[in-house]
Amino acid sequence: MKKIFTIMLIALTAIFTGCGGGENQPTANSNATKIGMLQQLNASEQEFNGFMKDIAETFALNTNPHEVKFFNNLNTMLMALESGQIDEISTYKCVADYLMTKNPNVEILEGHTLEFIDAFCFAVKADNVELKNSLDDAISEMKNDGTLNNLTKEYVTSSVNPAKVEFEKFDGAETLKVAITGDLPPLDFVSEDGSAAGFNTAVLAEIGKRLHRNIEVVQVDSASRSAALTSGQVDVVFWAIVPVSEIIPANADKPDGVELTTPYYRGRIVHIGLKK
Secondary structure: OOOOOOOEEOOOEOOOOOOOOOOOOOOOOOOOEEEEEEOOOOOOHHHHHHHHHHHHHHOOOOOOOEEEEEEOOHHHHHHHHHHOOOOEEEEEHHHHHHHHHHOOOEEEEOOEOEEOEEEEEEEEEOOOHHHHHHHHHHHHHHHHOOHHHHHHHHHHHOOOOOOEOOOOOOOOOOEEEEEEOOOEOOOEEEOOOOOEEHHHHHHHHHHHHHHOOEEEEEEOOHHHHHHHHHOOOOOEEEEEEOOOOOOOOOOOOOOOOEEEOOOOEEEEEEEEEEOO
């Protein structure tokens, strides 16, 4: 995975997001600010907290200690926030905006020193070169003709309740099975009736039309994405590329046997907490 984004220093107090591992692995601190995060696939909680320690030391940050807690899905993480098991949740700005429309008790926490921007893409099995190339071509076309920009406005910028996305059917065409989690509304979103909706699904529907392939969605936990892909349960998984640097390893959240497509969306990470 190539170096795509840089870490930006933007404010006064430090909270870290992203994924990766570090050799300096701190022990749990009962006084630390506890940050909820969806399960990362190539780093344990201990490794990730070591990475955070490395960031603080590299940038000579004078900050209170923080401790990451991993969760398999968004709902359990939100319940942990409500019950006081964690103090904050790390997520994307558009997800935070969506959650605030649903829960007036949460707010975006301001004043972070380090900001990460992730890039959204698709993950496929490493040996499925034809599928990766086809997805890359479709994403490039959608960027050039303005389709991605229009879908972003419709499903991310303006949407509070993303509508169900219908997939066009092609008789006799190959079916692509795609894993969704529903843990990043309005990006990766599953409506109350179990229907796939949101931005990622809309992007997928457009790609299905361009490739003339049928789409079947399979809902999985965030922590099961890689296993669903490498086991052959699904052909495609929504993914987010973390910013790679001297500190964040290139395989931070990219397990062996997985290849990533060209990104189609970039999302800024923020933290949300309960209103005081």
